[in-house]
Amino acid sequence: MQTELSTRLGIEHALFGFTPFPAVAAAITRAGGFGVLGAVRYTAPDELQRDLDWMEQHTDGKPYGLDVVMPAKKVEGVTEADVEAMIPEGHRQFVAQTLAKHGVPELDEGEASGWRITGWMEEVARSQLDVAFDYPIKLLANALGSPPADVIARAHEHGVLVAALAGSARHARKHADAGIDIVVAQGYEAGGHTGEIASMVLTPDAVEAVAPLPVLAAGGIGSGAQAAAALALGAQGVWTGSIWLTTTEADLHSRALTEKLLAAGSGDTVRSRALTGKPARQLRTEWTDAWDDPAGPGTLPMPLQGLLVAEAVSRIQKYEIDPLLGTPVGQIVGRMNTERSVQQVVDDLTAGFERAVDRLNRIVGRDQ
Amino acid sequence: MQTELSTRLGIEHALFGFTPFPAVAAAITRAGGFGVLGAVRYTAPDELQRDLDWMEQHTDGKPYGLDVVMPAKKVEGVTEADVEAMIPEGHRQFVAQTLAKHGVPELDEGEASGWRITGWMEEVARSQLDVAFDYPIKLLANALGSPPADVIARAHEHGVLVAALAGSARHARKHADAGIDIVVAQGYEAGGHTGEIASMVLTPDAVEAVAPLPVLAAGGIGSGAQAAAALALGAQGVWTGSIWLTTTEADLHSRALTEKLLAAGSGDTVRSRALTGKPARQLRTEWTDAWDDPAGPGTLPMPLQGLLVAEAVSRIQKYEIDPLLGTPVGQIVGRMNTERSVQQVVDDLTAGFERAVDRLNRIVGRDQ
Numbered sequence: 001m002q003t004e005l006s007t008r009l010g011i012e013h014a015l016f017g018f019t020p021f022p023a024v025a026a027a028i029t030r031a032g033g034f035g036v037l038g039a040v041r042y043t044a045p046d047e048l049q050r051d052l053d054w055m056e057q058h059t060d061g062k063p064y065g066l067d068v069v070m071p072a073k074k075v076e077g078v079t080e081a082d083v084e085a086m087i088p089e090g091h092r093q094f095v096a097q098t099l100a101k102h103g104v105p106e107l108d109e110g111e112a113s114g115w116r117i118t119g120w121m122e123e124v125a126r127s128q129l130d131v132a133f134d135y136p137i138k139l140l141a142n143a144l145g146s147p148p149a150d151v152i153a154r155a156h157e158h159g160v161l162v163a164a165l166a167g168s169a170r171h172a173r174k175h176a177d178a179g180i181d182i183v184v185a186q187g188y189e190a191g192g193h194t195g196e197i198a199s200m201v202l203t204p205d206a207v208e209a210v211a212p213l214p215v216l217a218a219g220g221i222g223s224g225a226q227a228a229a230a231l232a233l234g235a236q237g238v239w240t241g242s243i244w245l246t247t248t249e250a251d252l253h254s255r256a257l258t259e260k261l262l263a264a265g266s267g268d269t270v271r272s273r274a275l276t277g278k279p280a281r282q283l284r285t286e287w288t289d290a291w292d293d294p295a296g297p298g299t300l301p302m303p304l305q306g307l308l309v310a311e312a313v314s315r316i317q318k319y320e321i322d323p324l325l326g327t328p329v330g331q332i333v334g335r336m337n338t339e340r341s342v343q344q345v346v347d348d349l350t351a352g353f354e355r356a357v358d359r360l361n362r363i364v365g366r367d368q
Numbered sequence: 369m370q371t372e373l374s375t376r377l378g379i380e381h382a383l384f385g386f387t388p389f390p391a392v393a394a395a396i397t398r399a400g401g402f403g404v405l406g407a408v409r410y411t412a413p414d415e416l417q418r419d420l421d422w423m424e425q426h427t428d429g430k431p432y433g434l435d436v437v438m439p440a441k442k443v444e445g446v447t448e449a450d451v452e453a454m455i456p457e458g459h460r461q462f463v464a465q466t467l468a469k470h471g472v473p474e475l476d477e478g479e480a481s482g483w484r485i486t487g488w489m490e491e492v493a494r495s496q497l498d499v500a501f502d503y504p505i506k507l508l509a510n511a512l513g514s515p516p517a518d519v520i521a522r523a524h525e526h527g528v529l530v531a532a533l534a535g536s537a538r539h540a541r542k543h544a545d546a547g548i549d550i551v552v553a554q555g556y557e558a559g560g561h562t563g564e565i566a567s568m569v570l571t572p573d574a575v576e577a578v579a580p581l582p583v584l585a586a587g588g589i590g591s592g593a594q595a596a597a598a599l600a601l602g603a604q605g606v607w608t609g610s611i612w613l614t615t616t617e618a619d620l621h622s623r624a625l626t627e628k629l630l631a632a633g634s635g636d637t638v639r640s641r642a643l644t645g646k647p648a649r650q651l652r653t654e655w656t657d658a659w660d661d662p663a664g665p666g667t668l669p670m671p672l673q674g675l676l677v678a679e680a681v682s683r684i685q686k687y688e689i690d691p692l693l694g695t696p697v698g699q700i701v702g703r704m705n706t707e708r709s710v711q712q713v714v715d716d717l718t719a720g721f722e723r724a725v726d727r728l729n730r731i732v733g734r735d736q
Contacts, residue, residue: 170635188557188566197635220568220569266537267565363369
């Protein structure tokens with residue numbers, strides 16, 4: 001799986017893996033792919049520093065990247081407390097009622113909420129970048145589109161390529177015009193924030209919209225056949241995320257959640273605003289149902305919803321409250337039925353890719 | 369584009385084209401694909417007979433098929449009048465108000481509604497089959513899943529393969545167990561009735577669920593790259609529909625509608641219950657917005673909704689009321705930007721397919 005982009009980055013397979021776990025990101029890179037560490041969960045710069053140190057020690061000098069969540073537009077002087085104050089009391093009550101209904105215990109006194117949304121705030125993302133540019137990262141990806149112009153310039157000064165997620169050809173073009181290097185075209189079937197256009201249509205649309213800039217296809221990709229499909233559509237590589245959640249190197253801090261992912265079918269996800277206020281695909285649970293119920297108060301806009309539910313999500317995860325327990329994940333969850341090592345996932349995917357190409361050669365009437 | 373299934377059917381390309389227009393279906397077959405004529409708009413058996421006679425004269429002895437809309441479960445003794453009587457008065461008023469708001473004129477006195485839903489009723493579909501089995505059709509497809517067992521048996525007696533549309537692996541398996549021959553896995557991005565699972569995930573799921581039965585991939589396919597993606601995912605062919613709507617042989621009876629399709633982007637469709645009561649992807653219009661508006665009365669279940677809106681849809685189409693004018697179409701509408709002949713679409717698709725395979729061979733490191 002060699003494309004212009006994989007050659008440029010010096011990786012063996014045009015396979016990019018996004019993950020919040022350093023152990024997974026490093027293993028993807030060691031296996032010949034390109035590991036991208038998600039930074040949204042780091043609120044203190046020294047936590048990120050510690051994990052990037054670890055990445056350095058475990059990637060054999062091979063390239064890896066960082067994924068931040070940074071809005072292109074800056075909102076001046078707004079603190080987390082200001083945002084907290086904008087949350088209506090009725091919504092707080094709805095959270096409390098929904099948790100009480102399922103008997104979800106409180107966190108221990110003084111215990112910090114493990115699931116936090118503060119990484120979404122620009123000042124936090126910027127403090128992460130101050131740390132990250134001290135490391136030899138090769139790619140900076142932004143989950144909320146183009147980063148601000150000064151961040152793109154700073155990345156380029158450090159020889160770091162900039163990637164931005166897009167859900168439509170128009171967004172992809174906008175990101176390209178902002179000066180980014182790679183578009184990640186994230187289809188409807190993807191886990192996390194996603195638009196309504198499916199990968200089969202979005203990938204070629206994005207490729208055409210930003211050519212000759214490279215596009216990575218995201219959404220619905222976990223097997224070699226799916227990678228072959230994405231590359232047939234013109235992508236220069238695949239951007240995967242969900243598939244790594246059930247690898248043996250991943251640590252979801254909840255056996256119950258891992259089991260839920262292994263058992264879920266492709267129809268068991270929902271695109272809901274419950275987690276962040278923007279539509280994000282995740283496991284469908286009684287928690288997402290409560291927020292998506294027309295009889296409920298509905299969700300708040302980003303970043304209010306994320307702040308509103310952060311503690312609740314931490315409690316649900318800590319106490320593994322099964323009917324409410326979920327996570328962002330794509331429709332590919334239906335194929336995540338066994339725990340494999342990262343190396344095994346990479347081996348299966350690259351072997352499946354070759355089989356798919358063999359199959360197409362037979363269909364087109366060529367012998368190999 | 370040769371697969372086991374295309375060889376079995378004796379066609380040059382594993383490209384199936386569904387269309388309500390005999391001229392398009394015949395041209396697809398003549399071009400080496402497999403034309404499938406949609407029968408839902410025929411209410412009188414002699415209309416279907418006339419068009420199948422025409423097909424016979426214009427397909428050079430090459431194979432073609434018929435698509436009907438037949439529920440697997442029979443509702444005994446229910447007439448169209450019985451169903452009409454179940455429609456609430458408030459819904460009729462909402463239709464009248466919405467039409468009045470846009471100044472939609474009445475049909476002429478005695479003029480029959482051109483857009484009809486009666487083909488959805490089992491007795492109509494059965495009368496179509498009585499006609500169809502007198503012709504050498506090679507495929508009978510059912511848009512509502514498996515046809516009743518006696519219909520499958522009758523098709524097999526006539527040497528006709530039976531195909532059924534499925535939106536999930538579970539449905540696909542159910543159809544296979546009912547004794548059909550081909551599953552059409554219809555992804556979320558498809559025009560018309562469709563589930564929530566996108567083709568990138570649905571196709572391999574369906575292939576695995578019904579193997580060794582062949583699967584045709586539907587949804588999001590209009591180019592050779594998309595056909596290559598679908599076949600990489602394990603499909604034995606592609607099932608296309610939307611892409612033919614803007615061919616020169618198609619006659620939508622409305623230049624305004626053709627222009628709307630040519631101008632629409634991949635984000636201009638919506639999966640709505642407005643037309644039939646079941647979620648069907650179509651152009652997003654003020655008509656679909658009105659039905660999808662939480663402040664409105666909402667849609668009725670199938671077949672009530674279709675009967676309720678039939679006359680209104682005919683009036684909107686006849687008078688080309690632009691804000692309300694729509695049609696079922698998939699997300700691929702974004703690539704339908706020029707009018708081409710059917711032959712040209714087939715040529716472009718098969719050439720694009722070869723280019724996509726060439727590209728994959730380069731990526732996998734093989735010279736041709």
